[in-house]
Amino acid sequence: MGRWVRPEVYPLMAAMTFVTSLCAFQLTRNVFLNPDVRIDKAKRGMGVLENKEEGEKYAEHGLRKFLRTRPPEIMPTINQFFSQDE
Secondary structure (H helix, E strand, O other): OOOOOOHHHHHHHHHHHHHHHHHHHHHHHHHHHOOOOOOOHHHHHOOOOOOHHHHHHHHOOHHHHHHHOOOOOOOHHHHHHHHOOO
């Protein structure tokens, strides 16, 4: 294992670990929380689900509600610095 794990490979391993965990998180979130994914056999038999409330709850999560109250700026301090007239 020492032959393959060299110090210059650590940043690549860290990035790949982060991306893999992000993908695993998103897949797990969709499987268990997405109202369009049906694992239960009884729900799969239904053609169209009437679950508007569940879909709204999934789409309007806490992060989206929080970001609606924030101004649409990525770096507000830099934006204010360069937009001020002197």
